Amino acid sequence: MAAMKNTVVRTRMAPSPTGDIHVGSMATLLKNYAFAKKHGGSFVLRIEDTDKEREVEGAIQRIQDIIHDYGLDWDEGPDKGGEFGPYIQSERMEIYSQMAKKLVDEDKAYYCTCSRERLEEVRDAQRAAKVPPKYDKFCRNRQSEVKKEIESGSEYVIRLKTPESEDVTFTDLIRGNITFNSDSVDDQVLLKSDGFPTYHLAVVVDDHFMHISHIMRGEEWISSTPKHVLLYQAFGWEMPVFAHIPVYLNPDGKGKMSKRKGTVSAQSFLDKGYLPEALLNFFMILGWAHPEEKEILTLDEYIEHFDPKDVSSKSVVFDLKKLDWINGMYIRKLNVTELEKKLKPFIPESFPSELVTPVLPLIHERLEKLSDFEELTSFFVGSVVIPSDLLLKKSSSEEVTTQLAKTHEALSTLPHWTPTAIESTIRELQEKHDWKRNQYFMMLRIAATGKKATPPLFETMHLIGKPAILERLQTAKTLV
RNA sequence: GGCCCCAUCGUCUAUCGGCUAGGAUAACAGGUUUUCAUCCUGUAGAGCGGGGUUCGAUUCCCCGUGGGGUCACCA
Numbered sequence: 125m126a127a128m129k130n131t132v133v134r135t136r137m138a139p140s141p142t143g144d145i146h147v148g149s150m151a152t153l154l155k156n157y158a159f160a161k162k163h164g165g166s167f168v169l170r171i172e173d174t175d176k177e178r179e180v181e182g183a184i185q186r187i188q189d190i191i192h193d194y195g196l197d198w199d200e201g202p203d204k205g206g207e208f209g210p211y212i213q214s215e216r217m218e219i220y221s222q223m224a225k226k227l228v229d230e231d232k233a234y235y236c237t238c239s240r241e242r243l244e245e246v247r248d249a250q251r252a253a254k255v256p257p258k259y260d261k262f263c264r265n266r267q268s269e270v271k272k273e274i275e276s277g278s279e280y281v282i283r284l285k286t287p288e289s290e291d292v293t294f295t296d297l298i299r300g301n302i303t304f305n306s307d308s309v310d311d312q313v314l315l316k317s318d319g320f321p322t323y324h325l326a327v328v329v330d331d332h333f334m335h336i337s338h339i340m341r342g343e344e345w346i347s348s349t350p351k352h353v354l355l356y357q358a359f360g361w362e363m364p365v366f367a368h369i370p371v372y373l374n375p376d377g378k379g380k381m382s383k384r385k386g387t388v389s390a391q392s393f394l395d396k397g398y399l400p401e402a403l404l405n406f407f408m409i410l411g412w413a414h415p416e417e418k419e420i421l422t423l424d425e426y427i428e429h430f431d432p433k434d435v436s437s438k439s440v441v442f443d444l445k446k447l448d449w450i451n452g453m454y455i456r457k458l459n460v461t462e463l464e465k466k467l468k469p470f471i472p473e474s475f476p477s478e479l480v481t482p483v484l485p486l487i488h489e490r491l492e493k494l495s496d497f498e499e500l501t502s503f504f505v506g507s508v509v510i511p512s513d514l515l516l517k518k519s520s521s522e523e524v525t526t527q528l529a530k531t532h533e534a535l536s537t538l539p540h541w542t543p544t545a546i547e548s549t550i551r552e553l554q555e556k557h558d559w560k561r562n563q564y565f566m567m568l569r570i571a572a573t574g575k576k577a578t579p580p581l582f583e584t585m586h587l588i589g590k591p592a593i594l595e596r597l598q599t600a601k602t603l604v
Numbered sequence: 605g606g607c608c609c610c611a612u613c614g615u616c617u618a619u620c621g622g623c624u625a626g627g628a629u630a631a632c633a634g635g636u637u638u639u640c641a642u643c644c645u646g647u648a649g650a651g652c653g654g655g656g657u658u659c660g661a662u663u664c665c666c667c668g669u670g671g672g673g674u675c676a677c678c679a
Contacts, residue, residue: 140679175678240677247676256606256675281677299609308607308675316677323679347608347674370610371673377615380673409628413617417627436610436617439672443615446629456642489642550638565638577640 133165134337137198138327140172141183144389145190147442148342148372148381151407155369156340157196158423158430168334169201171212172327174320184212190390194400195423200334208334213326220321223329223359224282224314232285232358233314235270236263237278259283259311282315284324284354292350297338297367297433304350312351324348328355331364340367340432343439344380367432370411372442381442397470397495398447402454406447411436420453452492460484470494476505482587486579500579504588508574508596512603515570518563524604527564528571530557532597541590547582571600 135156139145145153160167169191171184188203200206210216227233238259247257263270264285274280290306314325321329331339346368356363372381381388387396393403408426409419412435418425455463463484471480487500502508515524534549554564569581572593578584585593 138679142679172679178678236677243677251605254605258675279677283677296609302608304608310675313677318677320677322677327679342673343609344673345679348679350608368609373672375615377671379671410616413627417618419616419628438610440617441615443629446616449629452642487641490640492641561638569639575640579640581638 131337132335133160133163134168134335135160135165135340136168136170136331136334136336138170138172138330139187140175140178141180141187142175142178143180143183144391145187146381146388147390147393147403147407148388150190150194150390150403151372151410152340152342152369153191153196154194154404154407155430155432155435156338157198158427159338159340159432160199161427162430165337166199166206168206168208168336169198169211170330170334171202172323173212173214174316174323174326176214176318176320186391190394193394194390194404196404213321213330216326216330217319217321219333220325220329221315221319224321224325227284227314227358228282230358233282234264234267234285235274235280236283236311236313237270237273237280238262256308261311264311279317281313281317283311283313284351284358286311286354292353294349294353294363294366296346297365298370298435298437299368302346302349304347306350306354309350309354314355324351324355328352328359328361332356332359332361336364338365338367338432340369343368343371367435369432369435370437370439372410373439375442375444377441380439397493398451399454399466399494402447402451405454406450410442411438411440420450448492455491455494456489458488460488463488467494467497470497472498474505475501479504479587486583486587490579503573503575503578504584510571510574510596510600510603514576515567515600515604517566518560519567521604523559524567525601527553527557527559527567528597528601528604531568532594532601535590535597536594538590541586543582543586546585550582572596 137149137153137156139149157167159165169188171187173179173184184202188201191197198204200208200211202211205211213220224233228235236259242262243259246260246262250257263283270280286309287306291303292306292309293301293303296302312324313322315321330336349366349368353363373379374381374385376385379385387393390403394400404423405420408421408430412430414421414425414429458466460481464480467480467484483501483504487497490500491497519527530553531550534553535546538545538549550565550568553559554561565581566576568585569578570576572581572585572588588596
């Protein structure tokens, strides 16, 4: 790659503060981060707040927090500055208007005073005539008139003077050359009537002045890339390398991941009990494979091997089953101290704190998500509902009554309530009466917990405690 | 609809013209286990269709089909 030879790798992520970061954006951010790290370059965080109508209060802080929560960071950005700041677009207004004016002066852009109403009418007519809706270039060839209108107070925008019938080609690292005809490119607004730049002007200007070498962004930007290419050409600037990352499809395989089909914010996955490391790992192997197809890998291993050109060119399904598997792997790798710490926000207030540590070893390998804690421990405290039909599943009412009575009797006189004492008591009973082991144990499990699936019986009974167990055995007896 | 992108097991992928098409996950079956989970073993499961190019195409080209993206003074 000759183009890369003397270039310092600088990547960026440029979210707009209109809400929470999407998981897809976080995955793209990871790629930008990893690529910059791999080449000893810099990863820049830039805030694109040029739409004051959609801006959400506090979003800039939330964006930075969530990136940190995922264990990632940036080298230059709004909070830490950098050589090419400021990194918030609303603080760079002067640059954009200057650049837009420059293009007008060079006859590469023009003023437009068309009202929104007129633009809407034009588009409606085009849609009715089944032609692609585009600006009709009304102002493009009446600039002297337009300037007079502006002098007498008309609102105006600045539009790009798109060349006619020219091929616009750029290279995408993942797909190769992509060509559009300039006739399909609108005379894009560059500077809005409120003085703010549009996204298209702002990205190109900022990426240029911030010396961004590689633009890795979502595939949904491919169709606006020709506008950016035209802008680079108009300014006479060197183009960065593009790599458009495929979008994530909904788990059902239909359409771009959207709120309609479940939550999509990066935050929401943390809230659901996924570990950031597991999420990052999932992002790594979705649409990309380690040379040895290793699937559980560290950030460092990823950084070492990741190359945007190896990213799959097709949209990929956000497979929650695989995410669950990865998350389970990461939870199992945790030691109990770490697990307890990460579990904190997922432990119900009603759960006795002194029971947390002893219960962890019993549920550790059963946790797929941190949020499973509540479900897996529901029977350790409080009251349980014992399904009577399950008690009698493999035996008669008489036998179960006898089993419950004898067990209650034996356990109530137990001097030391330990797992081993409970176990030997119960095993002795089972052997003495020649009860079917599976039936008896399962019956006890149901009586003690109300559930068919639990951690090992004796440890579980131990933690539930003697009084509660005796009480539940009594209750069970009344049900059979 | 126009434009653009894409196409290997259900899903994510390997293959960079030689394939008995490999792996992971999910599914299913079995083993370990007092249940579940973990762990181990096994089974089933894929090159969208049609044309070329070639000694030979999953791999290259074209057409079709299907899927996706995008068409704002939003990013």
